[in-house]
Amino acid sequence: MAPVPATILQEAPAPSRLWIKNPLAAFTANGLDAGGGLVVSEGRIAELVPGGGQPSAPCDEVFDAGRHVLLPGLVNTHHHFYQTLTRAWGPVANAPLFPWLQNLYPVWARLTPDSLELAVEVALAELLLSGCTTAADHHYLFPAGLQDAIDIEAAVVRRMGMRATLTRGSMTLGEDEGGLPPRSTVQDPETILADSERLICQYHEPGEGAVIQIALAPCSPFSVTKEIMAESAALAEKHDVRLHTHLAETLDEEDFCREMFGLRTVDYLESVGWLGSRTWLGHGIHFDDGEIARLGAAGTAVAHCPTSNMRLASGTARVLELEDAGVPVGLGVDGSASNDASNMVLEARQALYLQRLRYGADVPVERALRWATRGSAAVLGRADIGQLAPGLQADLAMFTLDELRFSGSHDPVAALLLCGADRADRVMVGGTWRVVDGAIPGLDVAGLAAKHTAAARKLIAG
Numbered sequence: 001m002a003p004v005p006a007t008i009l010q011e012a013p014a015p016s017r018l019w020i021k022n023p024l025a026a027f028t029a030n031g032l033d034a035g036g037g038l039v040v041s042e043g044r045i046a047e048l049v050p051g052g053g054q055p056s057a058p059c060d061e062v063f064d065a066g067r068h069v070l071l072p073g074l075v076n077t078h079h080h081f082y083q084t085l086t087r088a089w090g091p092v093a094n095a096p097l098f099p100w101l102q103n104l105y106p107v108w109a110r111l112t113p114d115s116l117e118l119a120v121e122v123a124l125a126e127l128l129l130s131g132c133t134t135a136a137d138h139h140y141l142f143p144a145g146l147q148d149a150i151d152i153e154a155a156v157v158r159r160m161g162m163r164a165t166l167t168r169g170s171m172t173l174g175e176d177e178g179g180l181p182p183r184s185t186v187q188d189p190e191t192i193l194a195d196s197e198r199l200i201c202q203y204h205e206p207g208e209g210a211v212i213q214i215a216l217a218p219c220s221p222f223s224v225t226k227e228i229m230a231e232s233a234a235l236a237e238k239h240d241v242r243l244h245t246h247l248a249e250t251l252d253e254e255d256f257c258r259e260m261f262g263l264r265t266v267d268y269l270e271s272v273g274w275l276g277s278r279t280w281l282g283h284g285i286h287f288d289d290g291e292i293a294r295l296g297a298a299g300t301a302v303a304h305c306p307t308s309n310m311r312l313a314s315g316t317a318r319v320l321e322l323e324d325a326g327v328p329v330g331l332g333v334d335g336s337a338s339n340d341a342s343n344m345v346l347e348a349r350q351a352l353y354l355q356r357l358r359y360g361a362d363v364p365v366e367r368a369l370r371w372a373t374r375g376s377a378a379v380l381g382r383a384d385i386g387q388l389a390p391g392l393q394a395d396l397a398m399f400t401l402d403e404l405r406f407s408g409s410h411d412p413v414a415a416l417l418l419c420g421a422d423r424a425d426r427v428m429v430g431g432t433w434r435v436v437d438g439a440i441p442g443l444d445v446a447g448l449a450a451k452h453t454a455a456a457r458k459l460i461a462g
Contacts, residue, residue, distance in 0.1 A: 016041060016042070016060050017039060017040075017041045017046070017057070017058070017059045017060045017061075018039065018040045018041070018059060018060065018061050018062075018063060018431075019037060019038075019039050019049070019055050019059040019061070019062045019063070020037045020038055020039075020040065020063045020065050020070065020396070020398075021036070021037045021049075021062050021063060021064055021065055021066075022035075022036055022037055022064070022065060022066055023035075023037055023065040023066070023068050023069065023070040023398070024065070024066060024067060024068055024069055024401070024412050025069045025070070025411075025412035025413050026038075026069070026070040026071075026388065027069070027070070027071050027072075027366065027369055027373075027388075027413050028048070028072070028387060028388040028389065029071075029072050029369065029370050029373045029374040029386060029387045029388065030374065030387045030388070030389055032048055032388065032389060033048065033050040033051060034048040034049065034050075034070065034388050035049075035050055035051025035052070035053075036048075036049030036050050036051050036052060036053040036054070037049045037065055037070070038070075038388060038396075039055045039059060040394040040396075040428070040431050041431075042431065043209070043393065043394055043430040043431035043432075044391060044392065044393060044394055044431070045388060045389060045390055045391065045392050045393075045394050046390065047390050048388060048389065048390060065398065067400045067401075067402065067425075068398040068399065068400055068425060068426065069398065069399045069400075069401065069412045069413060069415075069416055070388070070396065070397075070398055071131065071369065071373065071388075071396070071397045071398070071399070071416075072373040072374070072385070072386050072387050072388050072395060072396065072397070073131065073132065073133025073134065073373075073385065073386075073395030073396055073397050073427065073428070073429065074130070074131045074132040074133065074344040074345060074348070074372045074373060074376070074397055075132070075133070075134045075135075075330060075331075075344075075372065075373060075376035075377050075379075075380065075382075075385060075386050076127060076132050076134070076135040076136060076331070076332055076333055076342075076344050076347075076376065077136050077280065077303035077330040077331060077332045077376045077379045077380060078136060078138060078244075078282045078283075078303035078305055078332025078333070078334055079123065079127075079135055079136065079137050079138065079332060079333055079334065079335065079336075079342065080137065080138055080139065080334070080335030080336070080337075081116075081119055081120040081123040081124070081137045081139065081153065081336075082108065082111055082115075082116055082119045082120070082139065082141065082335075083108075083119070083335035083336045083337035083338070084119045084122045084123050084126075084336040084337075084342065084452070084456075085111075085115060085118075085119050085452070085455060085456040085459050086104060086107060086108070086337040086456070086459070086460070087336050087337055087340040087341075087456075088340050089104070089107075089337065089460065091103050092104060092337075095312075096250070096252075096312055096313055096314070097249060097250045097252065097253075097312050097314060098180065098222075098250070098252050100312060100338070101180055101181075102180060104337065105180070105181050105182050105185060106182060107459060107460060107462075108141050108143075108185070109141070109143045109182060109184045109185050110143070110459055110462060111141055111143060111146055111459065112145060112146065113145065113146060113148065113149075113152055114455065115455040115456075115458070115459055116146065116149055116152050116153075117152050117155075117156060118448070118451055118452045118455050119452065119455075120137075120152065120153050120156040120157075121156050121159075121160070121448060121452075122342075122448060122449070122452045123135075123137075123336060123342045124156060124157065124160045124162055125160065125440055125443060125445065125448065126336075126341065126342035126343060127162070127333070127342050127343075127344060128160065128162060128427055128434055128435055128440060129423055129424060129427075129435060129438070129440065130342070130343040130344045130345050130346065130422065130423065130424060131344060131345050131397030131398075131399065131424035131427060132162075132344040132397075133162060133163060133385070133395040133396075133397065133427060133428075133429045133434075134162065134163040134164065134165070134376075134377070134380070134382075134385055134395065135162065135163075135164050135165075136164065136165040136166075136167065136215075136244070136303075136332070136380055137153060137164060137165075137166055137167065138167045138169050138217050138219075138244060138246075138282065139153065139166070139167065139168070139169050140169025140170055140171055140217065140218075140219040140223075141169075141171075141185055142170075142185075142187055143184055143185055144184070147195070150166050150168055150195075150199050150203075150214075151199075153166050154166060154203050154212055157211070157212060158211065158212070160434070160440075161429055161430075161432060161434045162429055162434070163210065163211050163212070163385070163395070163429065163430075164211075164212055164213070165212075165213045165214075165215055165242070165380050166199075166203070166212060166213070166214055166215075167214070167215040167216065167217035167244045168192075168195065168196045168199050168214060168215070168216055168217060169217040169218065169219050170187060170192040170196075170217070170218045170219060170224060170228060170232070171185055171186045171187070171218075171219050171223040171224060172186050172187065172188070172189060172192070172218075172223075172224050172225050172227075172228045173186065173222070173223050173224050173225050174186045178260060179222055179223050179224075180222045180223055181219075181223050186223075189225075189227060189228050189231060192228060192232075193228075193231055193232070193235060196214075196216050196232070196235055197235060197239070199214050200214045200239045200241055204239070204241060206240065208383075208384040208393070209384060209393060209430070210382075211430075213241070213242075213380075214241055215236070215241050215242040215243060215244050216232040216233075216235060216236045216241060216242075216243055216244070217232075217243070217244040217245055218232050218245055219245065219246060220245060220246040220247070220249075220253070221246075221247070221253060221256060221257050221260070221261070221265065221268060222253060222256045222260075226261065226268075226271065226272050229245075229272035229273075229274065230272045230273055233272060233273040233274055233278075234273070236278060237278070241278075242278050242279070242280065242380070242381055243274055243278050243279045243280075244279070244280055244281075244282065245274070245279075245281060245282065246281070246282040246283060247265050247269060247281040247282065247283065247284060248265045248266075248281070248283060248284050248285050248286040248287055249282070249283035249284075249285055249286075249309075249314050249315075250285070250286070250312075250314045250315070251286060251315075253265065253286075254286055264291070265286070265287075265291075266287065266291040266294055266295065269281075269300075270294075274300075275294065275295075275298045275300060276298050276299065276300060277298065277299030277300065277301075278381075279298075279300045279301070280300070280301035280302065280303055280328075280330075280379045280380070281300065281301065281302050281303065282303050282305065282332065282334070283302075283303070283304075283305055283308075283309065283314065283317065283334075284302035284303070284304070284317055284322065284327075285309060285314055285315040285316065285317045285318075286315060287318065287322075289321075292318065292321055292322055292325045292327070293325055295322070295325065295327050296322070296324075296325030296326030296327045297325075297326065299326065299327075299328070300327065301327060301328035301329070301330070301378065301379040302317065302319075302322055302327055302328070302329050302330075302379070303330055303331070303332040303376075303379060304317050304319050304329055304330070304331055304332065304351060304371065305331070305332045305333070305334040305339075305347075306331075306347065306350040306351045306353075306354040306355075307333065307334070307339045307341070307346075307347060307350045308332075308333075308334035308335070308338040308339050309354075310350070310354065311338050311339065311340070312338055316354055316355075316357070316358050318358070319351070319355050319358075319371070320355065320358075320359050320363070328375060328378040328379050329371055329375050329379065330371055330372070330375045330376030330377070330378065330379035330380070331344070331347050331348060331351055331371050331372045331375070331376055332347070332376075333347050343422060344372060345372075345397075345399070345416065345417075345421050345422060345423075345424070346420070346422050347372065348368045348369055348371065348372040348417055349368070349417040349418075349420060351368050351371055351372070352365060352367075352368035352417050355368070365413065365414045365416075365417050365418065366413070368417060369413070369416075369417070373386045373387065374386040374387050393430055394428055394429075394430060394431040395428065395429050395430065396426075396427065396428040397424050397426075397427050398424060398425055398426040398427070398428075399416055399421050399423075399424055399425060400425045401415055401419075401421075405419050405420055406419050406421075423438055424438070425437065425438050
């Protein structure tokens with residue numbers, strides 16, 4: 001099959017010194033004053049301008065942000081890009097996690113390079129339009145013909161001008177050995193580890209300003225052996241990369257761990273060398289008080305996925321208690337077949353409301369925004385994004401409040417979540433505008449959607 005033609009996105013480069021001036025409001029995620037905006041230079045935030053102030057030196061260009069609420073670029077800590085092809089599929093529309101997976105695995109096993117490329121482009125475009133500048137993807141499906149899945153993802157990330165942590169996932173425990181996935185979707189450990197090392201050497205960028213980072217991500221307790229978990233941990237330590245997996249998402253998973261390994265989930269995590277600050281966990285719902293304390297002491301992070309958790313009725317993560325124990329917490333939209341969207345600002349709204357339902361109405365809007373920005377950056381092990389501060393990457397999201405849904409609102413920052421903002425007007429990544437006037441320059445959204453829809457129908461039809 002001929003490859004999908006690459007979409008060449010236009011860049012809108014910022015000038016050498018740009019003042020984004022006097023926003024309607026600014027959320028910096030750190031308490032610093034950016035009431036007068038900020039200055040961008042050479043891809044970084046050169047300075048914050050306090051309310052009523054002026055930049056410390058002349059600027060080449062000024063962008064009047066008087067209509068915009070200014071935020072750090074949102075950071076998505078858990079996704080499955082390929083799942084945009086199986087959104088709102090009838091047979092699993094009303095299923096909990098295990099039956100949901102068992103019905104979808106045979107469909108996903110038909111994934112091809114062309115369909116994956118379209119799925120990734122759709123997911124990233126949707127994220128970008130929602131104000132997201134960095135995304136972590138958990139890709140664990142490598143059926144025949146899709147050995148280069150992470151390479152395909154990396155190419156689309158660079159084309160879209162975003163940042164990403166691409167995790168080399170894996171499944172080794174097929175249904176014939178007591179796991180959930182069909183045999184056609186699992187790989188042998190030697191193949192997994194060799195490809196993991198190849199991807200780290202080829203793509204991983206350590207340090208500040210990284211565009212692509214690689215992490216290792218055996219899928220879940222019910223789809224991998226303890227051996228591949230331990231071997232992945234050793235390889236991650238060797239190359240100083242992060243580790244990611246699903247854990248404690250459902251009570252079914254806990255029962256599986258007890259039956260298969262004779263351990264609760266956190267004991268299982270510790271037994272394979274994963275209980276440490278290199279690790280972040282997708283979901284992290286069903287922990288008891290002692291396990292929360294152990295995770296906090298170890299510095300193990302959690303990606304909270306509120307929409308997916310509600311969609312599949314998996315449960316409600318104890319986010320405030322996790323944070324209070326020292327667990328870094330960020331947000332993830334999860335797969336677009338359990339959300340079924342890729343919208344980070346809406347995910348922050350869902351997180352706010354779900355946690356208020358658990359803890360009370362005094363959970364602040366700003367705390368939910370911190371989960372989506374600074375918290376998520378910490379989950380991915382990054383200190384160069386997720387905040388507005390001098391020296392950090394110029395990754396910004398800017399929202400207007402001009403739509404009818406915002407009419408009558410008074411606090412611009414609170415209005416983003418309480419009134420349901422769903423689309424950014426401007427997004428900058430590393431000093432370059434990637435969304436302008438609510439659109440991605442150079443991207444034919446209608447054409448992409450048509451090709452993606454056709455690929456989705458073909459995948460379902462088999």
